[in-house]
Amino acid sequence: DAGVIQSPRHEVTEMGQEVTLRCKPISGHDYLFWYRQTMMRGLELLIYFNNNVPIDDSGMPEDRFSAKMPNASFSTLKIQPSEPRDSAVYFCASSLGLAGLYNEQFFGPGTRLTVL
């Protein structure tokens, strides 16, 4: 398996533009997570899905952020409009949940977002 795939790896955009980050989880994994990593706030869980259904989006910073998972092999994180404070590395991770057991999360390589 190729692991968790994210695209793009780097994104530079101007304030006010829409940004879409993409993620393909490991085949067969039923949990998908979106994280944001900054020096100031560390690793923050933004939202997670179980079997394509958003379970908890309480970590999403504001309404400018939205995430979807239309099928088991694809998810997007959208920021509209983007702001300079959104600059961060965004990670997608997936895991296989087994009846109450919480298993390791496999992280993708991340998307480094810079908003000018």
Add this chain to the structure above:
Amino acid sequence: GQQVMQIPQYQHVQEGEDFTTYCNSSTTLSNIQWYKQRPGGHPVFLIQLVKSGEVKKQKRLTFQFGEAKKNSSLHITATQTTDVGTYFCAGLSGYNYGQNFVFGPGTRLSVLP
């Protein structure tokens, strides 16, 4: 809300020296996971601890979960340059992710050859 702290924030060691990072939670944890992130890389899972007082070893790495399930430690014996990176603990305080699953700020380890 749940808070997870790690100390130290940074640690510089000479190759061959030992290293320990400590993780403390404000709430009792269901389990704790440890991850390593190399510079410029992504977090990679190391281990998960579930039971009170549990100790697990991976070669030179020893992981421990406190009796009260509110703290944990990672100890590396005889560090090598390949150990360089940031070590994160992540604690689950309930039985669902979301606000119950929090990463600590990490301990950045540098190893001088």
